[in-house]
Amino acid sequence: MEKNIEVSLLFDFYGELLKPSGRQAIDLYYNDDLSLAEIADQTKITRQGVRDSIKRCEQQLFDFEKKLGLYKRFCELEKGLEEISATAREIFDNSHDNNIKALADKIKSTADALKE
Structure with a gap:
């Protein structure tokens, strides 16, 4: 994964722990x-100070x-929920029993709701 995206995602998870x-x-x-220059201007610290702060963070x-x-656990859970949803969809599509279809649909709906 590209570092910029990875840092952005980690910031979403842990940003509140930073100073x-x-x-x-x-x-x-x-x-x-x-x-860096724009941030330095906005925060009234040097460009090098901004760079050091970003690298430290x-x-x-x-x-x-x-x-x-x-973040790793979140990705694993998201992948697992997608697999559950896909399996429920497959059961729904391949079953002729309405009770099984209803249960498969409920499982899929629950997994989809948890992904949101």
Whole structure:
């Protein structure tokens, strides 16, 4: 996965654990696509200070994921729910029993709701 996307996703999971100044720098850099100079101007710190803050926060995000694994677990759950939904859809399509169809439809609906 591209690093920018990965950092953005990790920021969604762990951003609140960062210091406010680092959180702001990461948000402006990755989500608002501002340059280091633009962030420095906006936050009134040096360009090098912004770069250091972003690099430090990136490392913290990767460390949080390594220790907590929330993003990895989220991806596994999402994949599992998709498999459950696909299996329920297959059961529904291949069954002639209305009770089984109703149960398969309920399983699919529940899995789909959990994915949202």
